[in-house]
Amino acid sequence: MRQATLDAMDEVKRSLDGIEAARARLASRPSSLGGRGLDGVFTRYLDHGSKQLTWLRGTLGSATALAGVASEVGDSGMELGILQMTGPRLQAAMFGTLLLATWVDFLQLADALLRDCPTCGSEKLFADLHRVQSRMTPTLADLASGDSERIEAAATAMPVLMGELTHEFDTIRREARSAMEVGGKVMVAAQVMELLALISTLNMSLPRPPPAASTTLGMGLVMSSGGVIAGSRLVVSAEWVEMMRRLVQAGVISLPAVSAAVRIHGGQVMMAQANQDLPEGVREALGDSPEVRGMKVTGKAGAGMAEAPRHHVMPKEHREWFERRGFKGDMDIDQFCVRLEQSHHEAIHGGANWKLGRTWPREWNQMIMQLLGKSGRETGRALTRNEILNIVAENMKLYDIPMKFTKGRRR
Template sequence: MSNSSRRISGELSRLEASERGIAGRAAGIFGPYVDHGTQQLRWIDAELAAATKLANTASEVGDPDMQLALLRLAGPRLQAAMMGSILLAVWLDFLNLADVVLNQYLYSVERLFVDMERFQKMLEPSMKALSSLEPGQVEVAAADLPALVGHLTSEFATTREAVRAGAENLEKMLVLKESIEALTLLSAMKFSLPAPPPAAPATLGVGLVMGSNGVMMGTRIVVSAEWVEMMRRLVQAGILSLPVVSAAVRIHAGQVMMAQSHDELPRGVRDALGDGPEVRSMRVTGRAGTGMARPPRHHVLPREFREWFEKRGFTGDMSIDRFCVELERASHEAIHGGGDWLVGRRWPGEWNQMIMGALRDAEAEAGRMLTRSEILKVVAEYMRLYKIPMNFVPGRGP
């Protein structure tokens, strides 16, 4: 993902710095399309950085269950960035095509502007859903992504073919112009034609030439047997969502495979990811399947002690609001001493009082502030004792 992001960043920088093409001719009209790509790259890079931070923290925590819980917390960010980078790579291919067209005068500028505006509007809803990080929206967007990429690929091929036809007509007109000017009797006739394009081939993507057989999109993630195996393991561990991974596999396979029934995954995807019980238990879900009415979310790092945790590194992407679990209402009230929170706070076994007591005791024994990893290790022990599942979800803030 990081390599893909760097390649896309380099291509966008090249387009922004070009003196001709999309950043030169009519830059005021087409420049915002490059800016749009840069804006999308920012949130993708931010989610990659957050996922990396969580993964690094997981590697520092000695408790295996907490390690897995942190990786599951990083998973939604990673899969949103993965899907977003695929869409951004598609947009980059359109930008490269526009750059070639504007640089070599091969297509109507007005028509190109209308096309680019239409393509951007097709991409925006999915990008917005992915950047929201809401599991339901991400899975719905991912389920629609193969069909969207397939449609955009068809649009790309149509536009490229129109450009190719325009280039052929231009070449014919140039030959005609030279023939007419060679005739002395018709030497007064002058054709106002654009200058011929440079001899270098028109390139799209990364080092790929626009040809009659189509263009491979070189800015996407490279898929290998190792990649598929890693995706399978991450799905089995509950870190990544199967619908999201299945969409990525379909797109990388170069075709849109339809499911055999309304809730089953395509056989090709199921075969690639394995057919273990973890995979069989997962289905492609829509908005209804994601559970819009959510149970209460419990902060395992108590909100009333937010400042205490912030002093020990729980800020930004590692905020205490990231460490919540969904519990049934009865269970949530039970660990807080019942329905009356004021009475519950007087019970030593109430979660907030108990966990803060344990953390303060650990600090007193260490003779210093605990690190994030040490705090999470202590919390993991008590989550097991209270039978609280280590499956973190983002909270709703203070």
């Protein structure tokens, strides 16, 4: 499962490298003889892509660092818990990279039209890119937020957004072709449009089905020896499916997010209705287990998480003590919270009688700090971060606290 997490990160890194190279090529190209290219007022759109690269690299670096910490922890349950902490970051990087690749497609389209279509107005292309950027911005902001709930919502809504972007891309292409034909440049138009169809990330869902055909978009996906097939189209490789299966079953990546990714790559851009059952073919491809069958696209309330308290397994009143031992940044103690039922939360802080509160000798906060202090005295030095994690993990098992961490709020 650790390897599946690392493989997923490597895949995103490779995609980012390719996107960065394509954006750099566009930025370094001189203007055409007519003085038209992605410079001047269009530079802001290249800069927009550069800004997205910055946060995507940071998010991926954060996930990689957490995976490295997980590999050094001795307790397998704690290792899994930390690997699960990479999930929101990995999802944000996966879907953010897809959106950035799409944005570079639009930049390549604009660059080609500025150079090869004199009849295509610069003002209109500028407005087109502004409109597309405006469509992407809210989702990119959610993915970059670091908030797991916003990231999940943005990921599961991505098929609809990709459908809108596909429509925008196809509209700009068709309008440009018409302008070229009116200008008598039919051969140039055909060549440019053919090139753009080949280079585009969006070619996986072009041409977009007409509205009357929307009912056919729910066709199931099936497994073949080569991967997942939607109709006659290869969607993703069998290796990708197996990697996602492991991550879903381990709780690193959510099945609704994986389902959204498969829908996008299969061109099923309209399948993201709230609270619907996931497509049968997706469930079968990812393993038709009870966990998968129980997965629905849902919000916080639908998942039963609206009122569940978040328990800091490392007491927040001792934040500075933990910070001196390496719990900073991505390993801040606010990252190590778990959602508990109200009764369970009261029980670990008050024993059988919640009114006892912090006076109960086995109250979690007192107990864990006493154990950590005792272990430090026995070793004759400050405990390392990994030693603390292993002690916390052992006692979480004794108190029946699940090692599925969520980010808490710093007060």
